[in-house]
Amino acid sequence: MEAPESRKRTREDDGALSIRSKRHQSNNGDWQSLGYCDYTVGWVCALPIEMAAAEAILDSIHAPLPRKEGDPNTYTFGRVGEHNVVIACLPASQYGTNNAATVASNMSRSYSSITIRLMVGIGGGVPDSGIDIRLGDVVVGNEVIQYDLGKVLPDGQFQRTGRTTTPPHTIMTAVSKLQADYESAPSKIPSILLDMLDRNEQMTSYARPSLPDRLFQRPHRETAKPRIHYGKIASGNQVVKDGETRAKMAEELGIICFEMEAAGLHDFSCLVVRGICDYSDSHKNKAWQRYSAAVAAAYAKELLSVIPTQQRRDTETTYPTTNPTLLQSRVEAVLNSLTFEQIDSRHATIKTQHSKTCQWLLGHSKYVEWLEPIHFASHHGFLWINGKPGAGKSTLMKFSYTYAKNKWKATADANVISFFFNARGVQLEKSTEGMYRSLLFQVIQKFPDVLHDSDHIFQARHNQATWDIETLQALFTHAATKLGQRQIICFIDALDECDISEVENMVEYFENLGDQAAESQTKMYICFSSRHYPHIDIRNGLKLTLEDQPGHGEDLEKYVRSKLRAGNSKASQEVSAEILERASGVFLWVVLVVDILNREFRDGRIFAVKQRLKELPDGLSNLFKDILCRDNHNMDDLLLCIQWILYAARPLTCEEYYFALVSGLDPSPENLVRYDRESTTPAAMELYLLSSSKGLAELVKSKARTVQFIHESVRDFLIKDNGIRQLWPNHAASFKSYSHDRLKQCCDTYCNIDISERVPQGEPLPNASSEQAKELRTRVSKEFPFLDYATRHVLHHANAAEDDISQLTFLKNFALKRWLHLYNLFQRYEVQRYTAKASLVYILAEHNLPSLVRSAVNNGFDAHPKGERYGYPLLAALRNGHEEVYKALQPHCNALDKIIDQNDYHKGFSIPKITTVLHYAAEHGNLLLLTHLLGFMTPASDAPDERRGRTPLSYAASSGSEACLRALLSCGSHIEAADKDGRTPLLYAANGKNEAIVRLLLDRGAQTEAADKDGRTPLSYAGNEAIVRLLLDWGTQIKAADKDGRTPLSYAAESGDKDVVRLLLDRGAQTEAADKDGRTPLLYAAWLGESEAIVRLLLNWGAQVETADKYGRTPLSYAVEGKGSEAIVRLLLNRGAQTEAADKDGRTLLSYAAESGDKDVVRLLLDRGAQIEAADKDGRTPLSYAASVKRNEAIVQLLQSRGAKSSSSMISS
Template sequence: MEDLENRKRSRNDDDALSIRSKRHQSNNGDWQTLDYCDYTVGWVCALPIEMAAAIAILDSTHVPLPPHKGDSNNYTFGRVCGHNVVIACLPSSQYGTNNAATVASNMSRSFPSITIRLMVGIGGGVPDGGIDIRLGDVVVGNEVMQYDLGKILPDGQFQRTGRTTTPPHTILTAVSKLQADYENAPSRIPSIFCDMLDRNEQMVSYARPSFPDRLFRHTYKHTQEMDSCERCSPWEVLERPHRETAKPRVHYGKIASGNQVIKDGETHAKMAEELGIICFEMEAAGLHDFPCLAIRGICDYSDSHKNKAWQKYSAAVAAAYAKELLSVIPTQQRRDTETTYPTTDPALLQSRMEAVLGLLTFEQIDSRHATIKTQHSKTCQWLLGHPKYVEWLEPIHFSSHHGFLWISGKPGAGKSTLMKFAYTHAKNKWKATADATVISFFFNARGVQLEKSTEGMYRSLLFQIIQTFPDVLYNSDHIFQTRHSQATWDVETLQTLFSHAVKRLGQRQITCFIDALDECDVSEVENMVEYFEDLGDQAAESQTKIYICFSSRHYPHIEIRNGLKLTLEDQPGHGEDLEKYVRSKLRAGSSKASQEVSAEILERASGVFLWVVLVVDILNREFRDGRMWAVKRRLRELPDGLSNLFKDILCRDNQNMDDLLLCIQWILYAARPLTCEEYYFALVSGLDPSPENLVRWDRESTTTTAMELYLLSSSKGLAELVKSKKRTVQFIHESVRDFLIKDNGIRQLWPNHAANFESYSHDRLKQCCDNYCNIDISAIVPQPLPAASSERAKDLRTRVPEEFPFLDYATRHVLHHANSAEDNIPQIPFLRNFELKRWLYLFNLFQQYEVRRYTIETSLVYILAEHNLPSLVRSAVDNGFEAHSKGERYKHPILTALKNGHEEVYKTLQPHYNASDKIIDQKEYRKMFSLSKTISVLHYAAERDNLLLLTHLLEFMAPIVNAQSGWRGCTPLGYAASNGHEACLRALLSCGAHIEAAGEDGRTPLLHAARGGYEAVVRLLLDQDAQIEAADKDGRTPLSHAAGLYNNEAVVRLLLDQDAQIEAADKDGRTPLSHAARNGIEAVVRLLLDQDAQIEAADEDGRTPLSHAAGSWNGREAVVRLLLDRGAQIEAADKDGWTPLSYAVDKNRNEAVVRLLQ
């Protein structure tokens, strides 16, 4: 009994130590389980700006772990160059060695596996003593001493007693290694820094400042009445040798640390000379019990002239050096241990939810819902009592309709308004119920891509579900781990997540409204409907309560197997709504004549609400003149049907037809929706681009009200300002676009332009942009431009769009419109006359980062390639423009296309290069993609599924396809397989990649693919004769790994169909059934049992599958029940005499205990 208690105590201690975070996908796609012990790098910062820079250079971020009791730190978790890193910052406004010691102590206690400790931030440089330290340089402390700790001697002298500490030997050897590398190749700090800015656009203030780097004599005191040094004598500035480059330099030496800020140059100079100091800071000396390397970006010279201008940049370069240092330190991997399971800890769940919501959201996630007009008073109420709507929500009928209701109707019938009403009513009905939620998505063909795609729909729906039921993340949240915010998702992954969320609902309910399916691509809709049908079938079988209401136009070829259907225009309630609207809005009094007009409107409406709204508005204009006979005549003249009505509205008179044409062209083909101000000046620049009109905006003569009136007149009432976060010009309804494009409205209105209307329109819009780009801005914008990060540049980026509203759009998109016109209207004359230097000046004006600005020598082909304009690239190089032009950030046009993934541009330029051309070497490729030396560019391409880069490397560099590099000695084929990248896998195999090449852990590509659950890749490798029983160093086969992972039933079935050994045991004696039972994967357990897997197969400890299932985490009672139903021995004891019941009691698995006792 005593042994049992000791064993239980030991197990509980282990559990306390191993509170797990979500399962994390490392860069090679291999699922790892992370806990406190998995973090090997501790990174301490003193200031929020230092922590921001540290977070910004992470390769990926991890979901936070809940804090240990007594640990007051707030951590950020992530991965850098293969290392798992935990970052902490000192409390706000609390600096010095004592506070640093507290933070470091907490970190050491919570993360016992930390072996690499870094203190990274800013410091004050001491350029004396022959060391040319400049602002923005980096100081690496090979010694740290506390300068303000000591005692006063009897003679009044201060004797320092603070000890000198040195970093651990292992870190110093890494510093030496990197220092040696610098002798052969330049530092990667600039490329890491640029990559940080690229990935974090909001960090523009971290760019290298334009504030001058001035070093005053240490005896010269700052003029105290001013913060800046404008009144400090320039004669006191020391002259220093000119540097050829602004790139940071790295210095090595002793750092002085203390709790006091000393702003006296003489004092610092004296201490520096006496103690051999090259940098001062305030924290590192407090880390005696946290032996670390201090890395400091120099932001001032430790004198009275201190200011904050260089702090952010210096913090960023220090973080960049730290990242480069970690790249030369071998990664430390914990041996794979048994799988652990998602926690139910509230703090961790909250942090996961916030992180996941950030990955799913996008700016316009609810924009369309907000722009749909609320229903007219007392309308739409009929839906709530409609028999089909009532039946849809009745649980008793779920088995027949599987939770589906499809509302269809004609264009403009009012479907979206009805759906908004139904959603709002359901939301209010269920808002006080904890076990129910109501979600929605309204497709918007006039919005950005995510508003009109199923990717956006799934992201929005998942976002709403997780907000209410965050626990649905269990077992699937690892998918979110390595994604950056607002990353592109594939629909299949989103469907998997949605299915898993629904499976975890239990007795809770989801009611879902999805509007305007017809505003999404039809192929995506077909896939979505098929997916939801399968989901409905599963819900009916499992009695899961999910109710889905679609609305769309009539689809002749898309049907649902089960579900209720409601045609809007056939409903009596809808007809009554039309009548209520006409009665309320038609200003015709109550005479018999007016009643006849109302009756005729309703009779001819055919259930189309928008037709009624437009007709009532037209007739009210006639009513204002009091001529009832004219009203009746006008009504007779108005045609039936929306398309015919639109034509009548547009062709009623021939006034301002040029304005109308350009209006339609801009709304149809603008690169993005225009604001009202942009729209006004876009039309001005196309209709009358005279010098007196193309001037800065005079708000007194042209008010915003006048602009809005012009929008109505130029569009003849068919365009409006949509009331979203940013008011933009759009058609009043998608049916206007349908009339113009699908119903040949353009051909009817402008037959001369109909043949190539889109190309003709883009050519005209290009000309509008080009005209506006020639506007005179010299009164407010200087030449040359100030540095992009300067306050003057920031002010210009705000002021110029206010004074010249269309200039930003015109500059960014003039070439886009030319590219779109090129297919039918040759643009080579435009390119030859294009004022490139003027455009470069304007483009640079709007850039937040200096690194994104072009030099004045930039070639046009490079710009076209970087902006992904393949038609213009093709035209330019075919007509004598140089394809090989060098310069700029990525050297060659073909390389900027490669870096940015512009495949068509790349293929256009590729014939102009020979395979023998050495464009750049491996080192330059590493710099381009910000890679460490531990991973080759080919590995990177395989990992990121960058087929374009991979094929380029195979052609131009002849790389070694079987080279082992990066994570655990994986080959590029292993990287591709572990991430499920089928196309890259095929390309590598075709170039001779070894299909059985194993990494340091013994895992082959097939094993990686099986672990990842990539059925198509597993099938491909098996078709290429991959060894199905190849085991890793733990003795686990592909089937063993596949069986132990969630949502992997298809791979398990495929491997079994290919005769994988069902009883293949690993070195611990565990069979695939044991792994599946241990992880609670009911579907796989059932599948293996159906294939006659040995239910009593015991491992080296004597534990059976039932023993493992009983000790699993909450919610695995279903597996226990299944194993018992199949005859598992309930009393089977392991080598320590523990039965399944013993493990269930020990782990507090109450449901399993009850089942076992029964």
């Protein structure tokens, strides 16, 4: 065994640790992030060289996870075959059993899903054990004994008390399997080592040393391949450096290997694997250490290859399991996934109310009633403010939201949130997805604890990068149930600026949520505002029509009196009265009319004011028409202005708008030059915006100051009220296509601007992500403000125009080479750039421009040019889900397999070679690719994959794509096809929590009782109440136990879904159904679950609080070291659990609590009378166990303050 000095980290050792960063670079394709619960193999090393060897044999390295509170370990994450592995190393220069115990304990606590535990590294062999052990061989420990733990007897003899531990049964069966394999086939260790050295050129020191093994004369071996030995390993804190001592202990205890850590892992039941680097005597050198570490790691990898993976119900989630003190990493991850750039943009652009207006709402009887808890049962927390377009609803909502926000901002138990729909914004600003994400962001930001017990919601997402409405609603409902006595006041403005079908769904959802809130007395108040909806109403709620309110009329009067520059004459009073009489409660009409009349006053035409007022029409639409048609001045500017605001791919900045119009109105060389801010000032540009739009457009005051109409009703007038037909009747029939063609021309013209002084076209561009490229983009954008937009969207506008105006001539004459140079200039990432040989058809396909693709390929352009990121236009369309582009290319797919082969698909989609394209399509829910393959490539739709033996149907069932599932079923895919683990598509669907998928499979004849090789049925995997109910309704057996004797109730109790547990109990599940280890559902809920509610539910249904498993441990014994911790412990104690219950080893609850590290639980047990000096069979007290874990200093102090005394057992441990 290596000497202590060999345990010290050297510069050479530090070099070994650098392997990890290099492996990251060599495995970028596999670089992924999983969740805490995804790791099922725990691997502990003592030395950096051992960790380096472990990392080097990984098939891929995963992204690191945030460190859990209280865990000082530093981990490497990766994959070996189908196993996800987490690796930890002892601290530098610290070795021995106690340090190993600390590292392993922290690993177990942070990664509770670990079922396979390994201690892998180097050790000292015993050459005189009767076994031919040599340097570089491997010893697999079937027993481990701590040889230096004991006590000195009165006669001076040393009596060992260290217990012998054996590896878990499941691991030893795998050892037997591999041992049997060696009888007929050679070990794969040599090939694993060769692969490791090939992939890690810097690890030459891990190759087999050329030095001969001369310490012991033995017969020559025919091969240098390592041999595997099985036997007892001795472990201790002392270094064995004497040959005679080694031989004596080996003979006495039957030992074949010595090492220094494994005895500390009696609570981390594991297999110890040691590569022999010396003979545990005085002949110490490091020549064999690295090779021996690599040999041990290679054996461990080969062993894992024969251990089947165990599917867990929660392996899909990427979120860490929560605990009562919600992890900050969970909160940050959720907030980051919910937020978006324009999350509060609309609120900022709404004009603040005029001085002293809107105050009336706060005292309005319905507003007061809305916020009074006593009336909640009648209105369910809803107030709906409706009104005419332009009446001032958004301004009123902004006022009431701001007032409420200020009123309750210092109140810890109140949260005021809002969302203002914006029809002129990006998709998330005008959709209910954006609304839910924004509201949830605000709720979680102030009340992060509402995420507690939400694992089942995130599991259902299946690692999806985007949110769906169902999941957002589920999370919002969950958050509402976690409010307790806290309250939420919510303002949602401009429902009319969202799609009507989305609004209907949203109102129905909030109605149901309001019903639940009224029943549970949850304080959730929601105020909507919208135009008058003829078909949408809410069952319960207060309603307020804005234009009918006296207070609103008074606000209009205050505005006119303040803003109309007419003096106090009788004539001016008559003008004011007429304005208010004709306003019909529409604030925007008043604002526009007052502005028009003030111009007459400014010109001194007081005598013309009354006449001008009479000429102004009633109603917003008529007023807009009057404003736009009163004169024919600059009508070309007005037309192009309206076209840009209506049909721009995104809102333009003021500078972009100015040069967009210049490009279309006067594209002379002297105008299309570098932007000179001295000759064309920002103020001049804003003035041009005002004149070209005739006052109906503005520069909104938000983070991104963009050009918009002054109100959504302007757009309504132009589109819905046929304003365009009235203004430009010649273009009305195809105005949209005509407009896009005009905008395309503007873009194309500006793209021909000369920028060669800044960016010579023939010279290569700097790397897209470099600082040089960033500076170049910034400089070009400042000098040519419209160039970025023009380059990115010229083809977009051409595509939109193609429906009515042929773009073939444009495509044939398109300056592709120049466009490529400009496009590449504006890309921030190198992978998004095109090569100089990129084809136009490929670009059109990747940018999802189907009309242009169809025009091009139908008129002589090559439909399948090879090259670029995805290889072919067809693959670019399939990869990005561009269905219409695919349809345009589809007629040109004859003999496609002669053009595009399987390798092209694998390359274009970055598919691993061991995965077929069809399996990939099914797994990722890519219906477009799936149907293409089924239609053109005639793949075997039932072929199992190489990894797990899963069929495409199996992957479709777990991906959640009902359409993919239907497509495969229609091709005759076998519905009961099981994978290597015996899992059918129905089982994966039940685990995937998609009710529609499960129902479809059942309708097609899937067997509800089809169990996997562990004996688990779909019901035991189902964690969603709807799926559980569905399976039960189809007759599945509720009491069916798996091979370990666990029932569906047992798994549900662990998972944390109270509704599932309640349903199973209602349907007859037995609370006392114990598994083969005697563990009941209550025990699992107390131990591995984290829901106090489930424990309470089981107890209320008669679960026995003192039922012990075969180890003599009760639910309370496990609860003291479980996830739920203090709350569950307190509940069990209150229900009669005994504090002095000891297991078969004599360990008490306090003993386990002291070791696990929860100070609150230890204090609670002491307060309830737990005996502080109660010792187990080894004589160890709670203080001994607490002291054995380095991080438990606070618990040690607590126990000592309560009278605990140190003992010899504590010292020896």
